[in-house]
Amino acid sequence: MAAVVNSPDPRAAADITAAGGALHGSVRSLALVRLLARLKWILWRRSFRKNVGKLVGTIFGGLYGVGGMVALVALVSVLVAADADGGLLPVVVRGLGTVLVLVWVLLPLVAFGIDDSLDPRKLAVYPRTAKELQPGLLVAAAISLPTLFTVLGVGIVSVGVVVWAALHAAGPLWMVLAILAVIPAHLSGIVLCLLLPRAVLAHQASRASSRRGRELGGVIGIAVVLAAVYGFSLLGQTMDGATIAFWERVLPLASRIGAWTPLGALFAVPVDLAEGSVLPALVRALIGAATIVVVWLWWRRSLDLAMRSALVGDASSGDAKVSALVPRLARSTPFGAVMGRSLRYWRRDSRYFASIVIMPVMLAFFVCMGLVNPDSRATSYMGVLLVGAISGITLANEVGFDGPAGWVNITAGVPARANLRGRVAAMALFTTPFLLLAAIAVPLLMGGAQFILPLVLGTLGLTVGGWGVSSLIGTLMPYPTAAPGTNPMKDRSSSSASAMVAMLAATAGVFVPQLPALGIAIWGLVAQAPMIVLAAGMLSLAIGIIVLVFGLRLAEKRLESGYVDLFQRVHHHV
Template identity: 30%
Template sequence: MVAHILKLKLRLLGNGFKRSVGQLVGVIIGGLYALGMITLLSAASWATAAENPFPGQLTVIIGSAVVLGWAVIPPLLTGVDLTLEPARFVHFGIPTKVLAPALVLAGFISVPAILTVLGLLGASMMWRLEPAVLAVAMVSAVATAVMAVLLCQYLTIMATALRAKRRFRELTFALLFLLLVSVGPLLSSVISAAENISDWVNPISEVLAYTPFGAFAALPGALAAGNYAQLTLCAALGVIYLAGLYLLLVRATGAATVAPPPQQRAATARGLGVFKIVPATPTGAVMARALVYWLKDPRYAIGVLMVPMLPLIFWFAGRQSGDYTMMFLLGPLIGILLGFSISADVSYDNTAFALHVLTGVSGRADRAGRVAACFTIGIVPLLLAATLPAILSDQLWRLPGDLGLTLAAFLIALGVASVASARYTYAVPLPGENPMKTPPGNGLRIALTQLGTMGVMAVLLIPVVIPYVFAWVNQSPNAGFIALGVGLALGIGLLLGGVILGGKWFERRQPELMQAVMINR
C-alpha cells in the first residue's frame, strides 16, 4: 500500500507538468534557477570554508530558517500538496499505521522538498576541511529537512479546518504579507544596532540550537568545537522532537481520515450593508458590490495593506541612508497602486460577472461604480500620504505639487484601468484561493498587460511631472500650483474619458469578457 501511494504521488506530480506547456516551461525555468542558486551557495560554502568565522552559528541559523519557513509559509499561505491530503482517504479504510508513513514519504516527492534537501547538503560544504564533521553535517542536513517537511505536514493538517473559515485565511494572509514586507527592514535595524556580527549571531544561534528548528543543525558545530555535552544533548533533543512530531502527525492523520474537516459554509447576510448607503442606481449597485470586494475579499488585500506598509518601508530606508526623499513620493505611488488595482476587477468577478451581463448594466455604470468604490476607499489615505510628509518636514511649499502629482496619478490610473479591464483579462486566483497564487501559464500575459498599463499611465503623467519637478528643484510653490491645476484638469479629463471609452468597450465585449472569465477558472 505504501508503494502504491508513492506511485500515485509520482503519477500526480508527472501529470501536473502535462497540464500546459506554459506551466512545464515555468517549472523548468524555476527549477533551473533554484538549482543554479543552490550551486552558487554550495560553491560559496566550499570556497569560504577556511575563512568562515561562524560556521557553527551559521549552520544553526540556516537550518532554523528552513524549518521555520516550512512551518509557517506553506501551511498558512498555500498548504502542502492537497492531492494527498489525509481527508481524501476517508472512504478507503486504509489503516493509519500504513497511511501515515506513506504520506510522510510522499511529502518528499515534490520539487520544494528535493530542493530543500539539496540546499541544506550544499550548505554543509562549509565543513569540508573536517571530514568527520562534514559527515555529521550531511546527516544533520537530511534530518533537518525531514523535520521541516514533517512539521509542515502536521501544521497543514491541523490548519485544514481553520482554512475553511474565510476570516482565518484573511488574517493569516495579512499577517504573513506584513511579515514578508517588514522582515527586511527589521533585520536591517537589528543588524545595524549591533556593533559587530557576533552580537546577534551568537545569541540567536545559542537559543535556536535547543529548539526543534535548530537541534539537528547544531550537531556539526558542537562536534567541531569539541563540546560533546552539547552534541549529545542536541542529538537527543532532535530525536525526541522528531519522534514526538511523527507521533503527532500519525494521530492527526488518523483523526483526519475519521472525521474530515467541515466544508466552508456560506456567510449569513444580515441587512443590506453598504447597499443601503449608496444611491439606488445601477452605478450605486456596482459601487456597493465593489466596496464589498474591497472590504472582504482577501485578493484586494495587497493594495490595501501596501498603504500603511509603504511609509514604513520608506522610513526604514531613509533611516538607514539618512535621505527621506522617497517619503515625498508616497502619494503618487499609492495612487498608482490603488488605481491600477481595479484593472483586474472583471477577472476577480469570475462567474459573478454574469450578473452584469444578465441584468444589462450599462458600461458607463459598471466603470463608474468600480471607480467610485476605489475612490472611496483610497482618497483619505491618499490625501494623508500627499500632505503629511511636507507638513512634518516643515516644507509647506511642497504641498501644491505633491497634491497635484498624487491626485493626477490616482485619477489617471483609475481612467486607464477602467479601459484596460474592459479590454484585457488574465487569470487571477479564484475566489477563496490563496491571494498570492499565480495561475499556471499566465505569467507572460500578466506581465505584458501590467507593463503596458503602467507604461501608459507613466506617459500620461508627463504633463504633470514637468511642473512638479520644476517646483521641486526650485522650491517654487507657484510651479506647484501649476502642477496641481494641470494634475486636476488632466486627471479628471482622463478619468471621464476612461469611463466613457471603457464603458463602450465593456458593452461591445461583454460576451468575450464572460468567456474569458469562464476560461480563467
C-alpha cells in the same frame, strides 16, 4: 488516487494490486508508500503539460538552485580552509540550520515549491486512516525541487562539518562522535523540514482552520514576506562600519539562540559534539526528537480533521450577519447596488483585501528609506505617488474578478455606467482616506510641509487617472483569475501572459499622460520654485480627471456592446 486508478499504465495497476488488490481492506504500509509516491510523481510530471509558465519557473528555479549550491560550496570551503581557530563554522552551521527550517515553515504561506496535489481532503473517500497515509504522504512530499536542493545543501554542509571536525575537534573521541552524529542529525533535520509544511497545510485544510482564517493567513503571509524583503533591503542600505560591527555581535548571538529552538537544534548536535559539549548536544537532540514527534502527531490530527470535514462538509460559523446590499450613503439604484457589492468584496475577498494590505507595507518601506538616509527623502514622496498609482491600477481586472458571477450583471441588465462607476466609488471609499493621510503625514515626517499640497494633488491625479485607465483596460483585456478565497500567495493567475500585458498597459496608461506634470515638477524642484511645483500638482490632478472621464466613457461603451464576449473569457476560474 483516482488518477492512478484510471490510468492505463500497467505499472500503476500493479502498484494498486500490490497495495491490496483494491482500495479497501488491509494494505501493506510499504505498498501504500510506493503507491502515493508514484501518484505524486505522475501528478507532478503531468502538471507541466500545457503549463509553460510552470515549466519556465521550474527551469529558472533550478538554475537559481544550482547557483546557490555553488555559492554554498564556496562558503563552506572558505570557512573550513581560512578559519584558523575553527570557531566560525559552528556559528554558520547553527544559523543556516535555523534559517533552513524557518524557510520551510514559511513555505505554505509563500507557496514556492509546495505542491498540495495530494490534499488530504482528496483522499477522504478512500478507506485509509491518517496513520496509514502519513508515511506515504511524507515520502511523496520529498518529490519536489526544493527537497532536492535541500538535501544537496545539507549534504554540502555535512561534508564541511566532517572536514572541520577532523581538523578542529576537541579530541579524537569527539571527532568520531561528531562524524557519527552528522548523518542521523542532519537527516532528522531534513525530515523536520518536510514535516512542518505538511502539518501546516493539513491544518489549513482542516475545519480547525476556517476559510476566513486561511484567507487572512494568506494576506498576513504577503505582508510578512514583503516586510522581510523590504527589511533586508533597508539593512543593506544602512550598512556602515558601526552597523557591520553591530551585526558581528548580533548574528552569533542569534545563531546560538536559534540552536536552542526546535528550528536549529538538530543541525547543532554534530558541532556541539565536536566541541566536546556533550550535554548541550544531548539536550538539543532531545529537543529535535520531541519536535518531530509533536509535529508528526499534530499532522496526524490535522489529517483526520481535514478528511472528516471533506466528507461532512464545512458548516457555517453561525455568526454571519445579513445586511442591506446598498449602503446607507447611496441610493437604491443599480449604482448603489454595484457599489455595495464591491464594498463587500473589498472587505471579504482575500484577492481584494491583499491589495489593501500591500499599500501600507510599501509606503512604510519608502518612509523608512527617507528616515534612515536623509539623502533619500525624495524617495518617500515618490513612494506616496507610487502607492496612489498602484491603488488605481488595482481595478484593472474587475470583469475577471467577477468570474462566473458575471452572468448576474448580464441577466439583470445592470447598466454599464452603473456597473463601472459603482466599482470606482467603492475603491475610492477604501483608498482615498489612506492616500490623503499619507500625502499629508509623509511631508511632515520628512520636514517638507511645503510639499503637502502638491503631493496631495499629484497623488489624487495618479489615483483617479488610474481608475479611468483600469476601467478601460478591464473591459479590453480581462483575464480569468483564481476563485474567491484563494490564498493570494498561491494565486498563479496574475503570472499569466494576459495578466502581464494588461498590467503593463495599465501602468503605461497611468504614467505616460502624467509626463508633462512630472517634467514641470522637476523643473520647479530644480529651480526651487514652490509655485511651479504647485502648478505641476494641479496639472496632474487635471490630467487624472480627464483620463478618468474619457476612460470611463470608453469602458462603458465597450462593456455595453461586448459584455457577453468578455464574460466568455473569464467565466471559469483558473
